[in-house]
Amino acid sequence: MTDLKAIPLDWYILLSSILFCIGIMGVLFRRNAIIIFMSIELMLNAVNLLLVAFSAYHNDAAGQVFVFFTMAVAAAEIAVGLAILIVVYRNTKSTDIDVLNRLKG
Amino acid sequence: MNQYAALIPFFPLAGFVIIGLMNTKLPKNVAAILACGMLLISFCLSLGVFMNISGQSNEVQLAPWISVGSFSASFTFLLDPLSSIFLMIITGVGFLIHVYSVGYMHDDEKHNIFFAYLNLFVFFMLILVLASSYLLMFVGWEGVGLCSYLLIGFWFKNKSYNDAAKKAFVMNRIGDLGFLLGIILLFITFGSSDYHIIFPKAQGFMSGDGMITAITLLLFVGAIGKSAQIPLYTWLPDAMAGPTPVSALIHAATMVTAGIYMVARSGILYALAPVSMFVVALIGVVTAVFAASIALTQNDIKKVLAYSTVSQLGYMFLGLGVGAFSASVFHVMTHAFFKALLFLGAGSVIHGLAGEQDIRNMGGLRKKLPITFLTFLVATFAIAGIPPFSGFFSKDEILAHAFTSNKLFWVLGVIGSMMTAFYMFRLLFLTFYGTYRGNEHKVHAHESPKVMTIPLIILAILSTIGGFVGVPESLGGSSQISHFLDPVFKPAQDKMMLLEGSSSVSEVALMGITVAVVLASILLAWYLYISRKRVPAAEGARLPALQNLSYHKYYIDEIYTALITKPLDKLSEFFKNIVDNKLIDGIVNLSGKATEAVSDLMRFVQTGNVDFYLLAMVIGIACILFFKLM
Numbered sequence: 001m002t003d004l005k006a007i008p009l010d011w012y013i014l015l016s017s018i019l020f021c022i023g024i025m026g027v028l029f030r031r032n033a034i035i036i037f038m039s040i041e042l043m044l045n046a047v048n049l050l051l052v053a054f055s056a057y058h059n060d061a062a063g064q065v066f067v068f069f070t071m072a073v074a075a076a077e078i079a080v081g082l083a084i085l086i087v088v089y090r091n092t093k094s095t096d097i098d099v100l101n102r103l104k105g
Numbered sequence: 106m107n108q109y110a111a112l113i114p115f116f117p118l119a120g121f122v123i124i125g126l127m128n129t130k131l132p133k134n135v136a137a138i139l140a141c142g143m144l145l146i147s148f149c150l151s152l153g154v155f156m157n158i159s160g161q162s163n164e165v166q167l168a169p170w171i172s173v174g175s176f177s178a179s180f181t182f183l184l185d186p187l188s189s190i191f192l193m194i195i196t197g198v199g200f201l202i203h204v205y206s207v208g209y210m211h212d213d214e215k216h217n218i219f220f221a222y223l224n225l226f227v228f229f230m231l232i233l234v235l236a237s238s239y240l241l242m243f244v245g246w247e248g249v250g251l252c253s254y255l256l257i258g259f260w261f262k263n264k265s266y267n268d269a270a271k272k273a274f275v276m277n278r279i280g281d282l283g284f285l286l287g288i289i290l291l292f293i294t295f296g297s298s299d300y301h302i303i304f305p306k307a308q309g310f311m312s313g314d315g316m317i318t319a320i321t322l323l324l325f326v327g328a329i330g331k332s333a334q335i336p337l338y339t340w341l342p343d344a345m346a347g348p349t350p351v352s353a354l355i356h357a358a359t360m361v362t363a364g365i366y367m368v369a370r371s372g373i374l375y376a377l378a379p380v381s382m383f384v385v386a387l388i389g390v391v392t393a394v395f396a397a398s399i400a401l402t403q404n405d406i407k408k409v410l411a412y413s414t415v416s417q418l419g420y421m422f423l424g425l426g427v428g429a430f431s432a433s434v435f436h437v438m439t440h441a442f443f444k445a446l447l448f449l450g451a452g453s454v455i456h457g458l459a460g461e462q463d464i465r466n467m468g469g470l471r472k473k474l475p476i477t478f479l480t481f482l483v484a485t486f487a488i489a490g491i492p493p494f495s496g497f498f499s500k501d502e503i504l505a506h507a508f509t510s511n512k513l514f515w516v517l518g519v520i521g522s523m524m525t526a527f528y529m530f531r532l533l534f535l536t537f538y539g540t541y542r543g544n545e546h547k548v549h550a551h552e553s554p555k556v557m558t559i560p561l562i563i564l565a566i567l568s569t570i571g572g573f574v575g576v577p578e579s580l581g582g583s584s585q586i587s588h589f590l591d592p593v594f595k596p597a598q599d600k601m602m603l604l605e606g607s608s609s610v611s612e613v614a615l616m617g618i619t620v621a622v623v624l625a626s627i628l629l630a631w632y633l634y635i636s637r638k639r640v641p642a643a644e645g646a647r648l649p650a651l652q653n654l655s656y657h658k659y660y661i662d663e664i665y666t667a668l669i670t671k672p673l674d675k676l677s678e679f680f681k682n683i684v685d686n687k688l689i690d691g692i693v694n695l696s697g698k699a700t701e702a703v704s705d706l707m708r709f710v711q712t713g714n715v716d717f718y719l720l721a722m723v724i725g726i727a728c729i730l731f732f733k734l735m
Contacts, residue, residue: 027719036719097715104713 183237280330287323332364349452372597386426393419429506495572
C-alpha cells in the first residue's frame with residue numbers, strides 16, 4: 001500500500017483524465033468500429049484506474065469491488081458489440097461506421 | 106283500505122308491462138280486455154278510497170327512495186279529498202275512454218302498443234296526483250309528458266304528427282324547467298319537498314313573502330306548460346294529431362289538468378303570494394278569452410275542441426287565481442266529463458266519416474249518427490253552461506268568485522263564455538244539422554259500434570247530473586263538493602280571508618246575466634248557421650280582418666317562429682359555421698400542424714451518421730456535468 005501511496009493522488013487523476021480524453025477522441029474521430037470499441041475500453045479503464053486509486057487512498061475496498069463489476073459489464077458489452085460488428089461486417093463488407101447511415105431521418 | 110289504495114297505480118303499470126312486453130304476441134282482444142280490466146280494478150279501489158275518505162288525509166309509505174345526507178325522499182302516497190277526486194276522474198273517465206278505444210283503435214296495426222301506452226299514462230297520472238311530495242309529483246309530471254309525446258306521435262310515419270309530438274315535448278320542457286326550479290327553491294326554503302313538512306311551515310310566513318312569491322311563480326310556469334296557458338299553449342291544438350281517445354283522455358280530461366291540480370295542491374303557498382294569485386287569474390282569464398276567440402273560426406272539429414280545452418283550462422286558472430280552489434276542482438271534474446264526451450263524440454263522427462275532420466264537409470249527421478248526436482248535444486249544453494247541465498254550476502261558481510275579486514275578470518269571463526256558447530253551437534249546427542256537404546258516394550256515414558256509444562252515453566249522463574254535487578247554496582243546494590274539499594283548502598282560505606261579500610241575490614243575478622248572454626249567442630249561431638245556412642269559407646278565401654286574424658290563430662305560431670325559432674336557428678348556424686368549423690376545428694388542426702412542423706425540423710437531427718450521434722452524446726454529457734458542477 002505504501003508503494004501505491006508513494007505516487008501522489010493527483011498524478012493518478014491526471015493519468016486517468018488523459019486516458020479518458022484519449023478514449024473520447026478515439027471514439028469521436030475514428031471511423032473504424034473496432035478502434036472505437038478499443039477507445040471505449042480505454043475510457044472504461046481510465047475510470048477503473050481512478051476508482052482503484054481512490055479506493056487505495058481512502059482505504060475503502062468498495063471502489064475495487066466496483067471495478068470488478070465494471071470489468072464484468074465491459075466484457076459483456078464487448079461481447080455483444082463485437083457480435084453486432086460481425087453481423088454488420090457480413091452485410092457491408094466493412095467496419096466503417098459511416099456506412100451505417102440507413103436510419104437517416 | 107289504505108294499504109289497498111297504494112296498489113291503485115300499479116294495476117295500470119302491470120297492464121303496461123304485460124301488454125308492452127308481449128306486444129304482438131298477445132291477441133288484440135286479450136290486450137284490450139287486460140288494459141280495460143286493470144283500469145276497472147283501479148277504479149273500484151279508487152271508489153273505495155273515495156267513499157272512505159271522509160275529510161281526513163292519510164299517508165301511505167311504500168318504500169324509501171333517495172336518502173343522501175340530510176335529504177331524503179320516499180315513495181309515499183297521500184290520500185285526501187283532493188287526490189281522491191282526481192283518482193275518481195282519472196280512473197273513471199280513463200276506464201270509459203279505454204273501453205271506447207277498443208272500438209276506435211280496433212283496426213290499427215299498433216293496437217296493442219296503444220293500450221300499453223294508455224295504461225302507462227294512467228300509471229304516471231295516478232303517481233302525479235297520489236304523490237305526497239313535489240319530487241314524486243315531478244316523476245308523474247314527467248311521465249305523463251312522455252306518454253303524451255308517445256301518443257301524439259303515435260302515427261309517427263306522418264311527419265307533421267311527429268313535429269306536433271316534438272312541439273308538445275319542447276313546450277312542456279320549458280314549463281318543466283320552471284317547475285323544477287320551483288321545487289329546488291322549495292327545498293332551499295323548507296328543507297324538504299314533502300307536503301306535510303312544507304304546508305305547516307308555510308303558514309308561518311308573511312303574506313307577500315318574496316321567496317314564496319318566487320316559488321309560486323316558478324311552479325306556475327310549470328302549470329302553464331302542462332296546462333297549455335298563454336304563452337305556452339300552442340302545443341295543445343297541435344297535439345290533436347294523436348288518436349282521438351288520446352285527445353280525450355290526455356289532452357282534455359286528465360293530463361292538462363295536472364297544472365290545476367298542482368296549483369290547487371299548493372293552495373296555501375299561493376294564498377301567501379297575492380302577486381302570484383293575480384298572475385294566475387290574469388293569465389287564466391286572458392287565455393280563456395283568447396283561446397275562445399280562436400275557436401270561433403276553426404274548421405277542424407278537433408281543433409275547435411282543442412282551443413275550447415285551452416279556454417276552459419283558463420277558466421280553471423281564473424278560479425284558482427281568485428281563490429275559488431274548490432270551484433276550480435269542481436270545474437276540472439265537470440270538464441273531464443263533458444270534454445271527454447265531446448272528444449269521443451268527435452271521434453265517433455270521424456270514425457263514421459272514415460277520417461274526415463273538416464266540419465265544412467259534414468252536416469246533417471244527426472240522422473245518421475243519432476246516439477253520437479244526442480250525447481254531443483248534451484255535452485254542448487254542458488260546456489255552454491246551460492242549467493242544469495254540469496258545466497253551468499262549475500263555471501258560474503268560478504265566475505261568481507271572480508266577480509267578488511275583480512269585476513274586470515268577471516266581465517272577461519262572461520265574454521269568454523259567450524264565445525264558448527257560440528263556437529260550440531256553431532260546431533254542433535255545422536256538423537249535425539243542415540244537409541250533408543261531403544261526398545255521399547265515397548263515404549257512407551254510419552253510427553259507431555256499441556263499445557264506443559256506451560261510454561258516450563255514460564259520459565252524457567255524468568255531464569248532465571255531474572253538476573248536482575256542487576249546486577250553490579244560493580240555488581238551494583248544499584255545494585257538497587266544496588264541503589268535501591274543505592279540509593284541504595281550509596288553511597289557504599283562512600290565509601286569504603276572502604270577503605264573502607256577494608249575497609245570494611246578486612249571485613243569482615250574475616247567473617242570470619251569464620245565462621242570458623249565452624242564450625243570445627246560441628241564437629246568433631242558430632241564425633247564422635241554421636237560418637241563413639252559412640258555411641265557413643273554403644281554404645284560401647279572403648276573410649274580414651278580425652275573422653282572418655282568428656282563423657290564423659293570431660299568427661302566434663308564425664310569431665314564435667320569427668322571434669324564437671329563427672334567431673335560434675341563426676345562432677346555431679353561427680356556432681356551427683364559425684365557432685365549431687372555424688374555431689374549434691382550427692385549434693385541433695393547429696395542434697396537428699404544429700406537431701408536424703416541429704417534427705419536420707427535428708428530423709434533420711436524425712442524420713444516420715453515427716459520428717454525429719456520438720459527438721452529440723459526448724457534448725450532452727459534458728453539458729450535464731458542466732451544469733451539475735456549476
